[in-house]
Amino acid sequence: MKLETSKIEKLRLFFEEDTIPSDFTETFSSFSSLKGIHNNLYKIGYMLHKNFQYRKVYPTLIDGTVSDSGNVTVSVSDADYCELLNEWLNNKKNKYINERSICEENRQLWEEHIERFWEPIRKYVDNSFLCNRDTTPYICSASPDLKNALSVGFALLGTCLISFFFLYK
Secondary structure (H helix, E strand, O other): OOOOHHHHHHHHHHHOOOOOOOOHHHHOHHHHHHOOOOHHHHHHHHHHHHHHHOOOHHHHHHHOEEOOOOOEEOOOOHHHHHHHHHHHHHHHHHHHHOOOOOHHHHHHHHHHHOHHHHHHHHHHHHOOOOOOOOOOOOOOOOOHHHHHHHHHHHHHHHHHHHHHHHHOO
16 A cells, blocks of 8 residues: 555654664764764764654554554555655665765765664564665766766767868868
8 A cells, every 4th residue: 555645754754853862872873973074974863763762652643543443543554654664765876875976975874873773773663673774876977968978079079170270281
């Protein structure tokens, strides 16, 4: 079942909430070394932890539907939540890696501190939530659009130089 757009937008807003879980630094002490040096990476790490931790809370905040038995019914499946969580993290990844001109260093930091901790965070928060990381590969190089523009530009420059050479010889 696909989620309604309004639910997707609400989940995305919840994902962006900037709250540090109380057990984050004790449990994942390696993230403490990032604080003050790589603040954005530190922030993404604790937001990922929070988004795993609040997996059962967010859908209830969106729906707020209570059945006759008093149970809250949730219309956001684990698969939908996992897909949105992966999408959110992939967007964060692209933004972080492109943040500064040191793409390769940012990519390595991302792999070391975020990708490596997806599974430990997931297991710590809720081992029954089966959500595999669906990462997008990122290669630091010139974009295809830039390559095309440069190719066309050099071809035109070469054509102009050859034309001038023959015209003014």
